[in-house]
Amino acid sequence: MPIDIETFEASPADRLQHSGKTNADRVMRFLATYPDQAFTQSEIRDATDVNAGSISVVLSRLEDRGLVRHKGNYWALGEADDVAAYTSMVESTRAANDRFGEEDMDEWLEHAVNDEETE
Template sequence: MPIDIDRFEEGTGEELRSGGRTNAEEILAFLATHPDQAYTPKEIHEATAVARGSIGVVLSRLEDRDLVRHRGEYWAISDDVDVDKTLTAMATARAATDRLGAEDPDEWGPGADDAEDQE
């Protein structure tokens, strides 16, 4: 759904997310509402409105975290996922990043922890 250009120009990152969720959260929530079914990436795209080109990457990342599983072209929620807890953790991490900014891995250089410990 298109948005007004003023909202586009002046909106915060949170406001510009569809429903305030990330693609991973959208896909995970969708699959969790249908734990007894498996879907193709195209079906997931149509149900969630996550960009078609993003579906595969997001599903692979969720699989790496053991949150989803797949066989052939079909994907489903993992059996042992506490979806509410996972979505809450994802939303909390997103909110902290939005508020505090992302950590800069360059600040983690050799000895970064040592310098902190000496203070």
């Protein structure tokens, strides 16, 4: 989501960091707020600020994982067991990040094993 140039110029760099929330996180949080309702893609997109070109892919991937349900033009939160497992994973990750700090993907990749090197 863009910001105006005045905010860009006046804000310190640490205030302009990415929130860390993925499109899937934003969709899941929105749908979890309304577990007894179903929404169209455009309603979910507008409520979550997910890019119009991404919302369909995000919802489809969440559906593949059982985290959302789809019928006609409407999407709703998935079944309780699948959503509970997802929520547990998200909370565990958040707790680990709070305790040990977030993973730095570039640092992790420096130490990752390259399959070509092991052959």
